[in-house]
Amino acid sequence: MMAFPFGNIAGLSMLVGSFLQGQRIVLLERFSLDAWRRYIAEYRPTASGLPSSAIPMILEAEIPPEELAKLSYISTGAAPLDTDIQRQFLDKYQIRVLLIYGATEFGGPVTAMTPELDTEWGDTKLGSSGRPLPGAQLRLRDPEGGQIIDSPGTGLLEVISPRMGPEWISTSDLVTIDADGFLFCIGRADGAIMRGGFKVLPETVEQVLRRHEAVAVAAVIAANDPILHEVPMSIIQLKRGMAAPDADALKAHVRHNLPAPHVPAEWRFVETMPLNSAYKIDRTARAQTVCRRPQALTHASRTL
DSSP states (O other), X not given: OBOSOTTSHHHHHHHHHHHHTTOOOOBOSSOBHHHHHHHHHHHOXXXXXOOTXXXXXXXXXXXXXGGGTTOOEEEEOSSOOOHHHHXXXXXXXXXXXXXXXXXXXXXXXXXXXXXXXXXXXXXXXXXXXXXEOTTOEEEEEOXXXXXXXXXXXXXXXXXXXXXXXXXXXXXXXXEEEOTTSOEEEEEEGGGOEEETTEEEOHHHHHHHHTTSTTEEEEEEEEEEETTTEEEEEEEEEEOTTOOOOXXXXXXXXXXXHSOGGGSOSEEEEESSOOBOTTSSBOTTGGGGSOBSOGGGOOOOOOBO
């Protein structure tokens, strides 16, 4: 099933891969959960590829497990997936969600949690985007001093992709590579919010907010502050039928899990979170779509 744009590296890879394997393609103008369910019901595939934002959508829609019984795993990699969401999905559907890491500048994926790796390591590597694919090389660079860090460790990722040549490609992705060579994505270092000298990674706060019972999707961006320079602002899409929580309750939820500087200073609610063509949260558009009156919100259909 094809929903990614052909100009996107994921869409191009799926298109070429399907042609090379002689597979037919179901074309969608845009991904929708209803269309995916019809595809699953008609063709009954044993594996599927989805944008990561579709995984919590399936959970929220409460699709019956028997409807997805033929699926053994789902591959995803358009954006990070919260490990708690991955575990909830596994507990409910007994379907493995296998993460992939790649980018347009790499010419596609460079690491993957393959079915073989997942069978060997199981839940011990939950949240990992797997090991390097054949020919790919990874290394870490210290974000402060700039020196190369020996693995295992945490730092800015640099990649050699055999599709693109022998040179190292620098990224702004902060990752951990463990002792077994597995990659774990943390967030983008260039998106960090500097709150009075404290560095706040938006992805860290977003993961905690998504654990709240009323939150379907959460995004955190920087808001200007005359004293602290920047403070985190949270934009929230509520689960269907849920009322907006009190700000103090949301603050307490974040504070219970993270240090005080990570607690958002401002809260906004939206009907649907803006996504770009790769089905990632649009970090530019979301700041322009905030709403100050959560009690007036109604939920649109879950379509990306």
